[in-house]
Amino acid sequence: MLNLGLEQTERKMDPFWWVYMFLAYTFVLLLGIACIIGPFVLFFIFKSYWLLLLIPLIPLGWWMTRGMIRVIKKYIWLNRHNSTYSLKNNVFSFKEWNKTTKDVIEGTISIDQIDYIVVANYTFQDNHAYARAGVTEEVPKNTRPPIIYVVLTMNDKKQVLSIPFYENHTVDPWLKKFKEAKIAFYYTAHDIRGVHSEDKVALFENEDLLIFYDYNGAWENQVLDLYNTWIEEKVVPYQSEEVDGENDQTSQANKHEASPEKLPFSKWARIAAVLYLLYAVGLYITVILAEKEFVNAESPLPGFILLFILSIIYFWMFRKHLRWHYMIRFCVEAFIATFIVSVIFGDKDPITNEMFAGLTASTIFFILIVWIPYLIIRFAKKKFH
Structure with a gap:
């Protein structure tokens, strides 16, 4: 039987939304440039000293221009640097980009060198801009798809790789391969995708974060039970100690959200x-x-x-x-x-x-x-x- 292996790559932004976003940011960039040169052009045309009142727009335009250039460069970089992961013939290969530091970790190891995996859900914001859907298809803006945190040891140092998925069913082939390799499975209800790798290791070593579970072949059918079990084991025992403080904070937050802030x-x-x-x-x-x-x-x-x-x-x-x-x-x-x-x-x-x-x-x-x-x-x- 031909083994094609598994591959998962971070999605690029949908071309329509990429062009839409690029044009929107370019418009603001041009507006910032207009704020810089506009006062001089208008003064040259109308020869009115009243137009010198527009001079305060110059630093505003400089701020807008610098900000938009940074944002445009950031999105270009993000769209060109997508992490990739593959699993074939029990060999796990990866190339993961750190979106904050722009560093890259890459390597190839045997699947047996993986210490354990942690499966969870993460918040995928602006899903509509990345979803592979038709023009008329309604797509939610934010979703909670699965993610696999792969914990392994490289150069005598523990590392955590984050493999994001975008639909529930796409995670099952990976979980089946990890189960066949007899790798330990854990689950957490916490969304820690944005946490640094070293901090993830420290969090996973905390016994209050993870629960062990046995994968049954269908993540989508199992995730709700896992979440309820995690709540019962990790949250309920501590509720009696923290419920008063949480209620106070919740009531204050609700009160804060109920009415707009007063204007100083x-x-x-x-x-x-x-x-x-x-x-x-x-x-x-x-x-x-x-x-x-x-x-x-x-x-x-x-x-x-x-x-x-x-x-x-x-x-x-x-x-x-x-x-x-x-x-x-x-x-x-x-x-x-x-x-x-x-x-x-x-x-x-x-x-x-x-x-x-x-x-x-x-x-x-x-x-x-x-x-x-x-x-x-x-x-x-x-x-x-």
Whole structure:
């Protein structure tokens, strides 16, 4: 009988999601570059010293650009360095990349040199970006697939290799091979994939972490019983000692999650200073465009566009404190900011006066649609946090 052996490789990101993510990060990168060079370009075009107020955007753009370059380089590296494991003719080969240090461990050993294995589940985040599924197929964002921790000794030092799987049935061929080789099986309910190899060894030597079990040929049918047994043996005996403290912590956590955090004045002042400075510059640019007849001074659309963009940023910046009355609060603050700017700069000529009158009116009527950006941020907060 032909022995093709077993091979497991960390998945690469799905091409669609890779392109989507790359374009999203590239957009933010270009936005950061625009923040750096934009003030100089606008000043050169309009020759207005008011545009020097955009200079604070330069360090912001530098921070965004550096951050996005790091993130893009990180994802390129992760997508090109995938750990691989193979088992053929009782020979176990591996090449495992450490995602934090970018070091690699590789080698080939006999399966008999494996001390024992620990089987568990781990949290696989952003599963939809890696899943091999059809375009219309619904895929969960986070899953709990199995993982095998292989404990072995190399150069008189214990090492732990982590073999991740993505569906329950794909782990069974590996478990059958390890059982045929009479390797000891253990189980834990803890998710320790992100723990360093040396720390994993220390955790596995802790008798409170592992339970021994006999593999019966189907991981998916056995994992729930294993979990319940682990809870009974490792958690229940200690519940009576810790239940009061845990209940207190849980009630505090639930109370904390039930209502948004209170907004300190200092935080509001910092964010508002940046937001309304940008808003004032946006108003000034809109007036200049109206004077040059690029924008209709009688149309309320420029004001609504400015307010819509500003409200999206406003609600996102205050998302941890977001409550329904922030819609009213934003409209009031935007009206005050528009009124102040119009009083200072609204007496240049009839077009400017007309433009600022329209912008002020836009802030009054914006309360009719302010719920749209508010609900967008509420939805985004639940979706991504």
